[in-house]
Amino acid sequence: MTRVDLEVRHLRVLLAVADEGSITRAAAVLGLSQPSLTAQLQRIERTVGEPVFVRGRTGVRITQFGRGLLSRARAVLREMDHLLVTSLPADRRELAIGDAGLLLAAVVPRLERDLAAAGTAMSIRVHLDPAAAALVAMLRSGRLDTAIISDVIGFELPKTAAVHRVTVVPVEPVFIALAAHHRLAARPAVDLADLADEAWIINPHDNPGWMASVRAACAHRGYQPRIAYESSHMAGARAFVATGTCVAIADPLSTEDPGVVFRPLIGDPIRGRIDLAWVDQCPVPADLLRRVVAEEYRALVERNAGYRRWWAEHGQILV
Structure with missing residues (x-):
């Protein structure tokens, strides 16, 4: 692998490892095996000529050289993301949405009705994955426009500049x-x-x-x-x-x-939090998505007697 072989996908690999702090977690997010990701990292580091990470038993640590490289990589990817957004057709008619739980079964039909009522014909493609980190990775790579993220309070996913997030349900019990x-x-x-x-x-x-x-x-x-x-x-x-x-x-x-x-x-x-996440190229306004998610979540609470009792005392939705 020569220096000119370094591609945008390799920059995304480096940032996934840096954001996750672990080769194991980054491999899961990227949909790769750990040996495959380790081999890619070794090739990338040979290409740039310096170690980007120091491996340890508890994860990876970014080297001083790596910090500079990753800073430049983030800038390059921001420009690439902007390029992709500005090149999208103005009349795009598909929404790719993900979820880690049960909420999309209620959200998607409601979105279809609301969009149709507003005169916007749009197909909705759905991806369900129990791993919220995988949904965030799909948002970063452009495979999803928006996702409902079920995060764990005290063990939250790292934030990424390319993905916007807003909290809808600040506390969800287990x-x-x-x-x-x-x-x-x-x-x-x-x-x-x-x-x-x-x-x-x-x-x-x-x-x-x-x-x-x-x-x-x-x-x-x-x-x-x-x-x-x-x-x-x-x-x-x-x-x-x-x-x-x-x-x-x-x-x-x-x-x-x-x-x-x-x-x-x-x-x-054991508590979670429900966030709405989206990227710049999302063809549906975030305010509409947030309102639909909030209203459909509240409707689902009412259908569950046990959760309804909990909600009457503790529940809150941010709108």
Whole structure:
């Protein structure tokens, strides 16, 4: 690889590693394997002639040379993004939108109705991914125009200049999924300390901030959660929960299945936040997107009795 082979995609690789602070996390965001990303970094560093990062057991540290290079890379990518925006057709008629949760099922039909009522014919393409970092990466690369980001309070994703974000729901609780016959299911809310002896099932592809928050909250109560099961299939995970062999964290907007109930945690020790994110080339005004997301979120709260009770006391939407 020669110096002239350095391309815009290589600059995005460098910035992903810098923003994530970890080759492992950057590989997940970029959709690459860790060995592939490591090999790319080695080729890039040979090209520029200096190490950009110092690898360590806890992540990567940017070198002094790397700081200067990354500063220039960000400037180049800002110009490239501006070029892409100004070259978009004025009559663009497609919106690419992403979500990490359940909200898009309500937001997309509402957007289609509102846009049609305003005389704007636009198709909407949807991408669902439980990893919020992957949605942000798709926004940065131009594959998405906007996304609903479910972030973890205390373990937030790093901000990036290319992606605008505004908070819609400042605090969203995490509920616990339990078998309907579980010893704690009759309680209106569950103390996290009472789950010390439980096995847990997790989605290995979820935002890693959720599990980090669970571990931190459990450690505060004197134990570490025992991860006995992994499932990226929601129905499969709920089937395991229904047997009573494990518990799981749950989106408060979820509806209960036969055999599974959702209960809030006392004190809300694991909390998230709902943000709307978008990039400059988004063909739909951010104010419209924000209003629709806020209104449809509130409507979903009303359809869920357990969350409705929590919301009556604690809920807030920023409009």
